[in-house]
């Protein structure tokens with residue numbers, strides 16, 4: 001039996017389809033013209049410092065949770081504009097791809113999951129990037145830290161995608177001290193790069209400190225009056241492995257849960273890094289003409305110390321805990337400071353917003369999904385954004401469903417309303433872990449007993465008024481089939497504009513053992529473009545793990561649940 005709303009929706013839907021009455025076919029009002037203010041008045045180009053944190057949860061910052069000590073971040077946010085209705089994507093590559101391109105994943109082919117180290121995939125070759133547009137506007141552009149947008153060929157590297165310089169890692173999950181990154185058992189390599197070469201010999205230096213030092217060097221050696229600067233500081237913190245110098249853990253010694261203690265310490269290290277960067281901005285003469293943006297890339301993973309409480313869900317899910325991001329803007333150029341903004345904003349908005357601030361030209365950037373939201377952030381004007389397509393992932397689908405494809409994982413926000421279809425990921429509310437030791441895996445197992453898989457009558461549609469119910473506790477799908485239909489129609493509209501998913505299988509030539517132990521591009525520029533080869537084809541491509549012998553009777557059950565659970569949210573994401 002289907003839930004009534006789903007059944008009703010399915011019925012109405014097929015009716016609409018047969019009558020060809022879909023609003024999807026009509027032009028849509030989502031894209032608004034943004035009036036250009038003060039034409040002719042050439043503004044001074046501000047220095048732009050974008051600080052992206054990896055996996056910092058909603059409850060992992062001092063101003064949301066005083067047990068986390070972030071005095072610098074709290075102060076910068078309080079003096080600037082805190083973004084409290086701001087959205088990112090639920091995992092790394094998707095968020096980063098949207099930041100760099102200003103486009104939704106349905107328009108880049110990156111709808112499905114992350115780019116794993118061995119996958120021959122990266123940003124679409126024809127698509128312009130934020131740093132390219134800023135460079136075109138006269139900026140000097142630098143990436144320090146994590147890329148995670150593919151590197152199988154040189155044309156994918158940050159230095160070929162608009163950055164003058166790059167110092168950092170190419171893959172998604174790197175050890176903070178030895179810079180090793182693994183893609184499955186035994187497939188490990190060194191992943192720290194300077195420009196297009198491997199930056200050997202940095203073992204033992206803690207990533208957050210190393211990257212902050214590089215950021216300071218860039219500021220020190222750049223003349224702020226000569227050329228505007230775009231610094232993208234993309235820290236590996238607070239992603240696993242949970243590592244940080246001991247001195248930062250000490251203040252949290254009373255925190256009983258060890259993972260939480262370490263994560264809190266990592267956040268405090270980030271706080272100090274941001275203090276150092278802002279200090280350098282002042283010292284070297286950038287600050288007065290600068291815009292500092294601080295943002296997480298996705299929600300936290302509660303099993304490794306993070307917390308999105310009281311929001312529902314976690315990293316890798318389309319519940320608010322996965323996508324409602326911690327962020328603020330700090331700048332002496334803000335017209336109305338010391339504010340909390342409740343305007344609906346999304347990570348794709350930075351592209352047009354920052355190119356706009358830079359006095360650049362986006363008329364050649366076709367199909368942007370972001371909006372210039374500077375007047376919203378700076379002056380408190382209404383957001384031009386009324387909707388967010390959180391995603392449509394046709395490869396993430398329940399099997400053998402006869403409903404219209406509400407079995408496909410998709411999520412959309414329209415005004416107050418949010419609709420989720422398919423399997424949105426685990427929807428538990430996870431309070432911060434306070435017990436000293438609660439084995440993550442068993443805890444996971446316990447939660448998974450409620451897994452919707454294997455239940456032929458699982459739910460496919462949820463509807464929430466996020467404004468009234470940010471924690472997603474009151475599903476209104478049954479009460480408001482009319483709204484469900486409207487939002488399904490919006491999904492169908494977006495789906496018409498989608499490109500096929502690009503998710504190629506692993507390429508064994510990527511193995512670092514064939515490249516002196518480092519993760520580096522492995523496809524020659526002369527070789528034919530891989531892009532397009534795997535369009536729309538669902539190939540998991542992961543190396544088949546050697547089956548471990550079952551040592552205990554419960555292991556089978558445990559690994560079954562683990563498999564279900566880690567489909568798209570393994571620690572490596």
Ligand SMILES: *[C@@H]1O[C@H](CO)[C@@H](O)[C@H](O)[C@H]1NC(C)=O
Pocket residue numbers: 208209210212213269270272273276
């Ligand atoms: C901040 O700067 C101080 C002084 O140079 C340095 O000791 C510390 O390691 C830096 N912190 C980080 C996180 O980079």
Ligand SMILES: *[C@@H]1O[C@H](CO)[C@@H](O)[C@H](O)[C@H]1NC(C)=O
Pocket residue numbers: 361362363364
């Ligand atoms: C932006 O670029 C387009 C196309 O190259 C050009 O026609 C237009 O004049 C440019 N606009 C500005 C403000 O430079």
Ligand SMILES: *[C@@H]1O[C@H](CO)[C@@H](O)[C@H](O)[C@H]1NC(C)=O
Pocket residue numbers: 404405406408492495496498
């Ligand atoms: C989305 O569009 C594709 C390509 O046109 C189509 O094959 C697919 O069925 C659509 N998805 C849904 C859920 O309608």
Ligand SMILES: *[C@@H]1O[C@H](CO)[C@@H](O)[C@H](O)[C@H]1NC(C)=O
Pocket residue numbers: 455456457458459
């Ligand atoms: C399947 O899911 C539905 C809806 O969530 C629930 O009411 C039902 O009890 C579940 N059935 C089983 C066998 O778990």
Ligand SMILES: *[C@@H]1O[C@H](CO)[C@@H](O)[C@H](O)[C@H]1NC(C)=O
Pocket residue numbers: 415416417465467468
């Ligand atoms: C959502 O809830 C808010 C707060 O209760 C309310 O003001 C708003 O009208 C609701 N939105 C819709 C579309 O019903």
Ligand SMILES: [Ca+2]
Pocket residue numbers: 054055091092239297298573
């Ligand atoms: Ca992340």
